[in-house]
Structures are given as structure tokens and as C-alpha cells.
Amino acid sequence: MGRRLTTPPPLRILADSVEKRTALASLEKDITDAHRITQSAFFSSLPAEQQKKLSADLKELEDKRDGLESELEELKVKLLEVGAFWPVAPPGGGASGENKEESTSVLDALKAQAEREEEDEKRQEEAEKKGFEEVVEFLRELHGYAVEMMKMLGELRSEEDESVGVKPPPTPPDFVLGVGSGSGTTNERWERKILRGEGEEQYMDSMDIDADTDAAEGRQPSEAPSAARKRKRRKTDEGGGSASPLTAPDPNLPTQEDLNALLEKLLTLESTAHTLQNDLVSHSNDILEQVEGSLDARLSELSVSLETQQEELQERWEKEKGEVDGKIGEVRREVGEVGEQVEELGAEVGEMLLRVGEVEREVQERRREREDSLGRVLSIEQRLNEYAAMQDANSAKIKTLEIALKAYTTRPPSPPATPENTLSSSTLTLSAANLPPAQYLFQALQEPLLEAIRLSMQPLAEEVRGDVERIVEARNRELWGTVSGVLSKSKVVLEMVGKRVGEGVGGEGVKSFLQGQGQGGQR
Known part of the structure; x- marks a missing residue:
């Protein structure tokens, strides 16, 4: 480990x-x-x-x-x-x-x-997309404001020019009026032009068409075509003689004073138009500068915000890493x-x-030992069966001894001897006198009986107590009860025999006891 x-x-x-x-x-x-x-x-x-x-x-x-x-x-x-x-x-x-x-x-x-x-x-x-959408929305709002202002200025100039009968100024570019031409979205196309500054140049070019025409004819920008026609008319009047019928003045035509007044009015309107044009260009430049400043400020804020977010994400990433x-x-x-x-x-x-x-x-060894133990148990059971048979035989003998002893004790006394029977009585007396004493008979019978019981039962009881007690304890108790009962009966019988012998049973009693035992054995 x-x-x-x-x-x-x-x-x-x-x-x-x-x-x-x-x-x-x-x-x-x-x-x-x-x-x-x-x-x-x-x-x-x-x-x-x-x-x-x-x-x-x-x-x-x-x-x-x-x-x-x-x-x-x-x-x-x-x-x-x-x-x-x-x-x-x-x-x-x-x-x-x-x-x-x-x-x-x-x-x-x-x-x-x-x-x-x-x-x-x-x-x-999502954060980047949200920032881009905010910029686009801001540009759209500015574009809407510019379109509304250009529309208002265009309507004012159109109404003023129509009131005096003058040709209206050029139409503003498409990006100002929001009119689409060709394919693609006009707002998106002209938003890019506003950022690059192309819309202003196109509008200025469209507003300076009259100035280019005047320069090509050798006139001052403020000089109108009507002034040139007036000079030509004066030269014709001075160079010619009397008027012909074809050149006679028509009373329905305007007079010279009317034309001069109209010319002055046109010059005033043209000057006003140039002033409005200059104001519009200046205002457009101011709007573009404000838009650029707002865009720069917004882009700066977005860049700072993105840098802050990137730093936070980087710190979080390093921490998580x-x-x-x-x-x-x-x-x-x-x-x-x-x-x-x-x-x-x-x-x-x-x-x-x-x-x-x-x-x-x-x-395997434990299994063989178990089989050997089972064999020993079987042999012990067989010996127990043999012991039970032996016990039955011993019980039968003990019962026979009990019957003989009982018959001896209950036998009536013998009658007195007659003269005719004197010989036989003496013979009997002599034979009874020749018999061993009762104590000797008791000792002689006690030892063999006890030894036989001890030799036949002690080894078996010890073996039963040693082996059967471990295997079948209940059966051992029953067996021990049976054995103890048998031994107690044998002990009682021996005590009764000893007691009767101790009471002074004579030779006749012993003889009758032996005869009763012999008769029991014959039966």
C-alpha cells in the first residue's frame, strides 16, 4: 500500500x-x-x-x-x-x-x-449587437431630421419662386428627399455618402448650375440674361431709324419700366436664393459636424465600454481558468x-x-471430517440400540429378582418337624448349616452385580456423554434420563436386598430366596 x-x-x-x-x-x-x-x-x-x-x-x-x-x-x-x-x-x-x-x-x-x-x-x-443597433438608430434619427429640414427649405423656395414666375431651383439629391433610385436601400446608400461627405458636394454642384452658366457666357454671377437682352434692344433702337410696322410696340406687351421692375425683382429673388443656398450649406455643414461629433463621442463610449467588457471577461476567464x-x-x-x-x-x-x-x-478435509463424524454418530446410535436391548434384558432380570424377593418375604413359616421327618429335618438343618452365611452371600452377589453394571454402562455412558452431547443435546437428555432411571431402580433393589439381609434373614430365607430365583429363571 x-x-x-x-x-x-x-x-x-x-x-x-x-x-x-x-x-x-x-x-x-x-x-x-x-x-x-x-x-x-x-x-x-x-x-x-x-x-x-x-x-x-x-x-x-x-x-x-x-x-x-x-x-x-x-x-x-x-x-x-x-x-x-x-x-x-x-x-x-x-x-x-x-x-x-x-x-x-x-x-x-x-x-x-x-x-x-x-x-x-x-x-x-448580444452586447455588440445592441451597441451597433444603437448607433444605427442614432444615424436614422439624424437622417430623419436632415430630410425634414431639406423638405421644409425646398417647399419654401418652391412657393416663393412660383409666386414670381421664376424657374424653381434644382431638386435636392435623393438622399435628402429620401427618394429611391435603382436597386438597394436609399437610406443605407446615402448614409454612407453622408459619412464620406459626398452628399454635400453633390448638392452644392446642383445648386451652382446657374453660376457655371454665367461664367461660360462671360457674365458676372449676379447678372441675369434679361440684362443682356436689354442691352441688345438698346443697340437696336439707337442704330436703327424709324420703327417699321413690324417693330411697332404692342400695347399688350409690358413696358420698359415693367421689365426693369421685374428685373429688379428677379435680381432680389436671385440674391435671396443665393443667401438661402449659403445658409443651407452652412446649416448642412453644421449638422454634419454635429453628426460626426456625436458619432465620434458615441464610438468612443462604445470602444471604452467594449474595452471594459473585454477586460471583465478576460478577468473572469482567467479566474474560471x-x-x-x-x-x-x-x-x-x-x-x-x-x-x-x-x-x-x-x-x-x-x-x-x-x-x-x-x-x-x-x-475437502472439512468435508471428510464431517463424513467421519456422521459415521461415528451412526456407530454410536447402533451401540445405543444395543445398550437399550441390554437394558431391557437387565430390566427383565431385575423384575425376576423382585418377584422372587417378594415371594420369599410373603412365604408363611414352615410347620414343626414330625418324628418321621426328623431325619429329613436334620438333614435339612445340616444342609442349611452347611450353606454360607447371608452376609457372605450378599457380598458375593453385590460385587459381581455392581462390576457387571459398571463395566457395561460406564464406558457407554461416558462416550454417550462426550459425543452425543455435541450433536443431539435433546436426545442426550432423554437418554440420560432413561439411564438414570434404570440405575435408580437397580440401586433401590440393591438397597432392599441389603436391608433384608441386615434384618437377620436365616438360612431358610436365603434358601427360599434362592429357590424363588431358580424358579424365576426356569420360567
Whole structure:
């Protein structure tokens, strides 16, 4: 348990793949930020050297990403070639469950990390989209204000020119009136022209058509065509003689005073139109400057906000990356410990497999011992049966002795001897005198009986008490009760015999007792 084991190769490959995947996700985020910067309007305003440097950095990041992707694919192929991924115990063991839990925790951590990355990207895209929409909405509002002002100025000039019968001024450009021409959206097309300053030049060119025409004819800009016709008419009147009928003045035509008054009025209107034109151009320039200032301020705010958000996201990413790296380190250490435990369990399982043979041999020996014990129990039962038969025989003999003793004690006394029977009585007296005493007979009968009982019952009782008590305790109790009952009866019989002998039973009593015993034996 104390030796240090190396981590299995599949676990090292898995840890390397997790590190590559984390680095690849970080590179993807950096590449996305770099693409967003290069595609913004701020990038085009940078010097050429900085643009080249940023492009080179982007190319380097893309090369690193491609390298990491190829390395990750190689690690996947190696994991597939390993085969048996986890060196676990047989199915159903505790080690497989622990490894499964560890692998599940690793997959859950990777899945949670991927979900957090997707949520951060979505939040960043939504913030950028919201900022762009705010800029577009601001431009549309400014465009609406400009269109309304141009319409109002155009209507004022048209009404004034129509009241005096003068040709109306040129129509403002399409981007001012909002009239579409051709394909595409007019507002979007002229928004770009406003930002580049092209709309103002087009409007100024359209308003200066009269000035170009005057310059081509050699007149001053303020001189009207009616003045030239007046000079020609004067030369004709001065050079010619009397008027012909064809050139006679028509009373319906306006007079010279009317024409001069109309000319003065036209000159006044033209001067007013030039003044309005200059005011309109100045106002347009002011509006464009305000729009540019507002756009610059808004873009500055957006850039600062984006930089702040990027810094916050970067700090959050670094914090989460540190936490994930710490968790990965812990998982790696736990995986190493699990690998060590698995190898140690494998060694223990091998030792247990080696001990299986010994255990089987011990089981066979215990089985043979059990069979021997059963055989001994059967033999003991057989001996018990024999003992029971012997006990029955002894009981029969004891009953015979009891009957004889009872008959002897209940026998009436013998009648007195007659003279004719004197010989026989003396003979009997002599024979009775020749018999051994009662004490001798009692001792002679007691020892053999006790010895016989002891020899026949003591070993059997000891064996029964030693063996049967361990196997069948209830039967042993019953057997011991039976044996104790038989012994008590034998003891009672012996005590009764001893008592009768001690009371002074003579030779006749002994003789009658022996005769009764003999008769019982014959029966």
C-alpha cells in the first residue's frame, strides 16, 4: 500500500486531451476577438505598421489553433487505440463504480466549462449587437431630421419662386428627399455618402448650375440674361431709324419700366436664393459636424465600454481558468490514486486466486471430517440400540429378582418337624448349616452385580456423554434420563436386598430366596 505507482497511459492521454481542449477554447476566443477588431472601422484608421502587426498576430493565433486541433485529433486516435480504457476489477466490484464516478465527474466538468464559454460568447455578441443597433438608430434619427429640414427649405423656395414666375431651383439629391433610385436601400446608400461627405458636394454642384452658366457666357454671377437682352434692344433702337410696322410696340406687351421692375425683382429673388443656398450649406455643414461629433463621442463610449467588457471577461476567464485548472489537478491526483488502488487491488486479487486451491483443499478435509463424524454418530446410535436391548434384558432380570424377593418375604413359616421327618429335618438343618452365611452371600452377589453394571454402562455412558452431547443435546437428555432411571431402580433393589439381609434373614430365607430365583429363571 505504501509504494508509489505511475499513472496508467490512458489516464495521461485523457489529461493531455483536457489541457489541449482548454487551450484550444482560449485560442478560439482570442481569434474571435482579433477578427472582430480587424473587421471594425477602428482598424482601418490605424497606421499600416500596426495593421500588419495585428494581421501577423492573427495569423500566428490561427496557426497555433490548427496545431492544437491536429494534436487533439491525434490524442483521440490514441485513446481509441488503447482498447480497454479503465484497468478495473470484474463487473460488480466497488472499483468499477468509483472509476465510473470519476469519469462522470470529469465529463461533467468539461461539459460545464463548454456551456460557460458558450454563454460568455452569446452575452458578448448580444452586447455588440445592441451597441451597433444603437448607433444605427442614432444615424436614422439624424437622417430623419436632415430630410425634414431639406423638405421644409425646398417647399419654401418652391412657393416663393412660383409666386414670381421664376424657374424653381434644382431638386435636392435623393438622399435628402429620401427618394429611391435603382436597386438597394436609399437610406443605407446615402448614409454612407453622408459619412464620406459626398452628399454635400453633390448638392452644392446642383445648386451652382446657374453660376457655371454665367461664367461660360462671360457674365458676372449676379447678372441675369434679361440684362443682356436689354442691352441688345438698346443697340437696336439707337442704330436703327424709324420703327417699321413690324417693330411697332404692342400695347399688350409690358413696358420698359415693367421689365426693369421685374428685373429688379428677379435680381432680389436671385440674391435671396443665393443667401438661402449659403445658409443651407452652412446649416448642412453644421449638422454634419454635429453628426460626426456625436458619432465620434458615441464610438468612443462604445470602444471604452467594449474595452471594459473585454477586460471583465478576460478577468473572469482567467479566474474560471484558474479554478478549472485547479479542479483538473485535483481530478488528476484522484485519478492517480485510483490507479494505484486498482493496481493494489489487482495484486490482492491475484493472491486470493492463488489461495483458492488451498481453501478448496481445506474444504475437502472439512468435508471428510464431517463424513467421519456422521459415521461415528451412526456407530454410536447402533451401540445405543444395543445398550437399550441390554437394558431391557437387565430390566427383565431385575423384575425376576423382585418377584422372587417378594415371594420369599410373603412365604408363611414352615410347620414343626414330625418324628418321621426328623431325619429329613436334620438333614435339612445340616444342609442349611452347611450353606454360607447371608452376609457372605450378599457380598458375593453385590460385587459381581455392581462390576457387571459398571463395566457395561460406564464406558457407554461416558462416550454417550462426550459425543452425543455435541450433536443431539435433546436426545442426550432423554437418554440420560432413561439411564438414570434404570440405575435408580437397580440401586433401590440393591438397597432392599441389603436391608433384608441386615434384618437377620436365616438360612431358610436365603434358601427360599434362592429357590424363588431358580424358579424365576426356569420360567
